[in-house]
Amino acid sequence: MDERGALGRNVLHFRSVRKWSQQDLAGESALSLRYLAGIERGEENPSLATIVAISSALEIPAWALLHPSYDDFRREN
Template sequence: MADWRGIVGRNVRRLRQSAGLTQEQLAFDASIDLTYVGGIERGRRNPSLLVMVRIAEALKVEPQALLDRDNG
């Protein structure tokens, strides 16, 4: 079974860094707590679908980019 929390976390970090955003900027843009972003990126938090959509919108990507196993 795939480690989806890890895949999502790695994708969020990669896309955030590619966008030149800090965790704080991403948290603000997605209207989520800064510590929650860190937990997601470390693969320790299990974001809901709605949180993943808000993160994707803040990163200006489609939500499925967060689930891409090839880059995760």
């Protein structure tokens, strides 16, 4: 499984649900826009503290960002 890809897709999903831009989420989570964009593209390897900052800004549990999507699960099985 591509964990960074799954994390990035989940961040993008939950950000989109809130109708936030990347800039909105970057500001709320105190991250740079460039770093957040890299997380969404699966290019960055964020620390647990960063994952918690993003989840707190989105008002969701951190595990929700780490959970593989259904499509990832289906592809593996």
